[in-house]
Amino acid sequence: MKDEVEELKVRIFDVEKKKELVLEMEEYVEGAVSYAMPAEFPLEALRAQAVCSRTIAIRRMTVFGGSGCRRYHGYELCTDPQHCQGFLDQEGRMKLWGTKFEEYSKKVSKAVEDTAGIILTYNGNPIEAVYHRACGGYTEDSENVWGNIVSYLRRVECNYCKDSPDWRKVKTFSIRQLKNMLGINLDENCFEKKEVPGLLDKIVSTPSGRIKRIRIGDMIFEGGDVKKLLGLPSTKINWKVSAITFEIMGSGHGLGMCQYGARTMALLGFPLDEILKFYFTGVELSKIEKPTKAKPLAGKVVAIDPGRGGDANHCGPMGLSEGYVNLEIARVLEAMLVQEGARVVMTRAKNEYKSLQERVKIINESKADIAVSIHQNFCDDESIGGTETFYCRGDEKGKRLSLCIHKELISELKLIDHGVKEVDLYILRETQSPSTFINVAFLSNPEEERLLSEREFRERAARAIYTGIKAYYQGLFKE
Numbered sequence: 057m058k059d060e061v062e063e064l065k066v067r068i069f070d071v072e073k074k075k076e077l078v079l080e081m082e083e084y085v086e087g088a089v090s091y092a093m094p095a096e097f098p099l100e101a102l103r104a105q106a107v108c109s110r111t112i113a114i115r116r117m118t119v120f121g122g123s124g125c126r127r128y129h130g131y132e133l134c135t136d137p138q139h140c141q142g143f144l145d146q147e148g149r150m151k152l153w154g155t156k157f158e159e160y161s162k163k164v165s166k167a168v169e170d171t172a173g174i175i176l177t178y179n180g181n182p183i184e185a186v187y188h189r190a191c192g193g194y195t196e197d198s199e200n201v202w203g204n205i206v207s208y209l210r211r212v213e214c215n216y217c218k219d220s221p222d223w224r225k226v227k228t229f230s231i232r233q234l235k236n237m238l239g240i241n242l243d244e245n246c247f248e249k250k251e252v253p254g255l256l257d258k259i260v261s262t263p264s265g266r267i268k269r270i271r272i273g274d275m276i277f278e279g280g281d282v283k284k285l286l287g288l289p290s291t292k293i294n295w296k297v298s299a300i301t302f303e304i305m306g307s308g309h310g311l312g313m314c315q316y317g318a319r320t321m322a323l324l325g326f327p328l329d330e331i332l333k334f335y336f337t338g339v340e341l342s343k344i345e346k347p348t349k350a351k352p353l354a355g356k357v358v359a360i361d362p363g364r365g366g367d368a369n370h371c372g373p374m375g376l377s378e379g380y381v382n383l384e385i386a387r388v389l390e391a392m393l394v395q396e397g398a399r400v401v402m403t404r405a406k407n408e409y410k411s412l413q414e415r416v417k418i419i420n421e422s423k424a425d426i427a428v429s430i431h432q433n434f435c436d437d438e439s440i441g442g443t444e445t446f447y448c449r450g451d452e453k454g455k456r457l458s459l460c461i462h463k464e465l466i467s468e469l470k471l472i473d474h475g476v477k478e479v480d481l482y483i484l485r486e487t488q489s490p491s492t493f494i495n496v497a498f499l500s501n502p503e504e505e506r507l508l509s510e511r512e513f514r515e516r517a518a519r520a521i522y523t524g525i526k527a528y529y530q531g532l533f534k535e
């Protein structure tokens with residue numbers, strides 16, 4: 057079955073050959089799986105790997121709202137395994153697999169085809185589907201490696217990697233080697249000694265038994281730094297003081313899927329979804345939804361700014377607060393956009409005060425594709441009413457977005473048309489994405505205040521903005 061997703065192209069940067077590769081999604085996944093997991097692993101483990109590798113790619117890709125590779129601009133991913141995701145091209149696979157090339161190619165292709173278009177999601181979003189060689193007994197909680205809590209990267213007890221060559225390894229260093237590799241200060245005559253009591257001291261370890269912080273000689277190291285500096289496979293280590301022999305359990309950061317564990321689970325007959333759900337807490341297996349003409353918003357990141365909020369003094373004559381109205385329109389708009397597959401970032405989620413600077417920061421950090429700032433107008437003359445929309449000088453996309461939205465607002469709300477204008481406003485100027493600033497109506501006008509107090513009117517305003525955004529992406533607007 058030829059799937060629509062198969063037509064999805066990935067532009068990657070091959071860091072070794074220093075060249076661009078444009079591949080079909082599933083072709084890319086084959087190369088990523090070939091790099092990530094030994095092809096002799098059972099088919100079901102390769103399938104699990106294919107889902108992880110594909111999810112990592114989708115999460116990066118700009119068409120799905122990702123950042124792309126942040127090192128090589130203009131590419132979705134690079135082939136540096138330390139940066140985006142490792143990848144083996146045909147040549148690399150031939151080298152690695154030798155006489156088994158044909159057999160393994162078929163096997164990896166099958167694992168990829170069987171899972172075509174399937175990714176791991178949490179709350180409907182593709183996850184950071186990380187994996188490691190072997191966990192050595194327990195996978196790790198994300199906060200112990202990255203510092204932040206990720207709901208689906210929780211510690212699980214895994215005895216499935218017991219028979220892996222990485223379950224337990226020893227690595228011996230001379231004291232001189234330790235001094236050189238870690239840059240610690242040590243008394244010269246230590247080098248001759250067989251024993252230096254108290255040379256190493258575990259300060260903090262995680263519940264899964266990995267070193268979080270360690271003192272070696274006169275310096276304190278983060279577990280991850282010791283792993284890097286000494287070239288150890290993982291931070292789950294013990295040592296013998298007499299010879300500085302490290303005993304290391306597992307290989308890799310310990311987050312997400314334990315590959316050797318997946319191998320054993322596959323051999324024991326666990327199906328794909330059970331393997332993945334064992335290592336990633338609370339995830340679902342979902343089909344990729346490709347952004348299409350019919351769904352122009354899929355994967356787009358839209359920032360909605362309902363103004364600064366929380367302002368009791370920004371009210372209409374009858375007391376309706378602007379902070380509330382803006383937020384109500386924003387919420388309806390958010391639901392409509394999410395329904396269409398967009399990712400929405402709100403600068404504030406409740407009616408509380410948030411400074412302009414804070415809101416601009418949220419928009420810029422979200423790397424939004426577009427930003428929509430929703431406001432109401434005020435005028436001393438209560439008889440003045442109507443709709444107006446602004447864009448920043450030089451922001452051509454913002455101008456087109458403003459025109460698209462304004463046109464819909466006028467035809468939907470039928471208030472007086474104050475037009476689309478160029479303006480120098482902090483929020484438009486400092487926002488890095490194409491942006492628009494909308495004054496839906498005049499809250500100082502009692503008739504328009506009454507309209508804004510009605511849920512139905514606010515929904516119509518949100519729908520008009522939504523339709524305008526859609527028209528902007530469909531390129532439907534004609535000046």
Ligand SMILES: [Zn+2]
Pocket residue numbers: 125126127128133134135136139140141
């Ligand atoms: Zn990269």
Ligand SMILES: [Zn+2]
Pocket residue numbers: 190191192193194214215216217218314316317
């Ligand atoms: Zn394991």
